[in-house]
Amino acid sequence: xxxxxxxxxxxxxxxxxxxxxxxxxxxxxxxxxxxxxxxxxxxxxxxxxxxxxxxxxxxxxxxxxxxxxxxxxxxxxxxxxxxxxxxxxxxxxxxxxxxxxxxxxxxxxxxxxxxxxxxxxxxxxxxxxxxxxxxxxxxxxxxxxxxxxxxxxxxxxxxxxxxxxxxxxxxxxxxxxxxxxxxxxxxxxxxxxxxxxxxxxxxxxxxxxxxxxxxxxxxxxxxxxxxxxxxxxxxxxxxxxxxxx
Numbered sequence: 001x002x003x004x005x006x007x008x009x010x011x012x013x014x015x016x017x018x019x020x021x022x023x024x025x026x027x028x029x030x031x032x033x034x035x036x037x038x039x040x041x042x043x044x045x046x047x048x049x050x051x052x053x054x055x056x057x058x059x060x061x062x063x064x065x066x067x068x069x070x071x072x073x074x075x076x077x078x079x080x081x082x083x084x085x086x087x088x089x090x091x092x093x094x095x096x097x098x099x100x101x102x103x104x105x106x107x108x109x110x111x112x113x114x115x116x117x118x119x120x121x122x123x124x125x126x127x128x129x130x131x132x133x134x135x136x137x138x139x140x141x142x143x144x145x146x147x148x149x150x151x152x153x154x155x156x157x158x159x160x161x162x163x164x165x166x167x168x169x170x171x172x173x174x175x176x177x178x179x180x181x182x183x184x185x186x187x188x189x190x191x192x193x194x195x196x197x198x199x200x201x202x203x204x205x206x207x208x209x210x211x212x213x214x215x216x217x218x219x220x221x222x223x224x225x226x227x228x229x230x231x232x233x234x235x236x237x238x239x240x241x242x243x244x245x
Contacts, residue, residue: 006175006190009055013197014091017179018053020200022186024207025179028199032192039168039185042124042143045136052141052180054093054121056172056187058165059084061098061106061127061156069153080158085111087161090119093178097165098127104155105130105148109138116140124178124185126168127156143185209234 017025022038029037044050059080073079085107088094094115096106109131112123122141128148129135135142152158162174170187172178177188188196210224223230 009177009190009193010197013193014053014177016197016201017177017188017193018051020179020197020204022179022181022183024200024203025186025188025196028196028203029186029188029192031199032196034189034192036170037187037189039124039126039143039170039187041145041168042126042184043145044141044143044180044182044184045129045132045147046138046140046142047136049139049141050180050182052093052122052143052178052185054091054178055190056095056174056176056178057084057088057092058160058162058172058174059094059096059158060160060163060165061096061101061152062159063099063101064104064153064155064157069157071153073153080161081107081111081152084158084161085114086118088115088118088120091121093122093124093180094120095165095167095172095178096123096125096127097167097172098125098156099166100126100145100168101155102128102145102148104128104150104152106144106152106156109134112138112140112142122178122180124167124180141180143180205238206234209237 026038084094098106106125106127112135116138124143128146129144130149132147164173172187175190177193179186213223
């Protein structure tokens with residue numbers, strides 16, 4: 001597939017998305033009319049590396065076929081799965097379309113260790129992984145549906161890199177931004193990154209103010225969602241308005 005050159009993303013926008021929760025980001029995407037951006041059913045399998053942000057590098061699997069997906073495939077250094085592992089580099093998240101099929105693993109510890117060494121930003125799949133105990137210790141954010149010991153060749157045939165895919169029922173295009181945290185993974189369309197990043201940062205600041213008020217005994221009415229008085233108090237706390245007596 002011919003790749004159209006993409007303009008680099010603003011590092012500050014990526015940082016803002018990386019600091020925001022997936023809950024905040026999905027809310028902002030919802031405000032912009034996007035309802036299907038959260039990859040439901042995935043959990044983080046690396047407890048020490050739960051925060052993730054990076055550009056999507058996609059890999060598509062189709063169902064395996066016994067006369068093609070044989071053990072000899074393991075010897076092919078140019079197999080699409082191996083190429084994806086080698087090519088997904090710093091700032092990129094490998095997103096693997098397993099069609100929601102979990103009976104065989106999408107990958108294992110050796111391949112994900114290679115990705116960690118290469119500086120990849122993370123791995124996301126709507127399938128399973130094997131060697132989960134070893135993977136759980138990697139300094140690489142990894143999100144999957146669970147574990148399966150069976151080799152990927154039993155169910156998966158890798159066919160395409162860097163093409164639009166579906167992962168957990170969400171359309172993911174190469175270069176979209178994937179954000180992950182304890183709640184799961186959300187896909188931010190690349191062209192919306194600047195506006196979503198800035199709105200998410202503002203929402204996080206406002207909600208921190210609201211949480212402090214609620215924790216201090218304020219009722220929900222007038223506080224959440226904020227009425228005019230609460231919004232003014234927030235603006236004053238941010239220095240956006242002069243304090244009133």
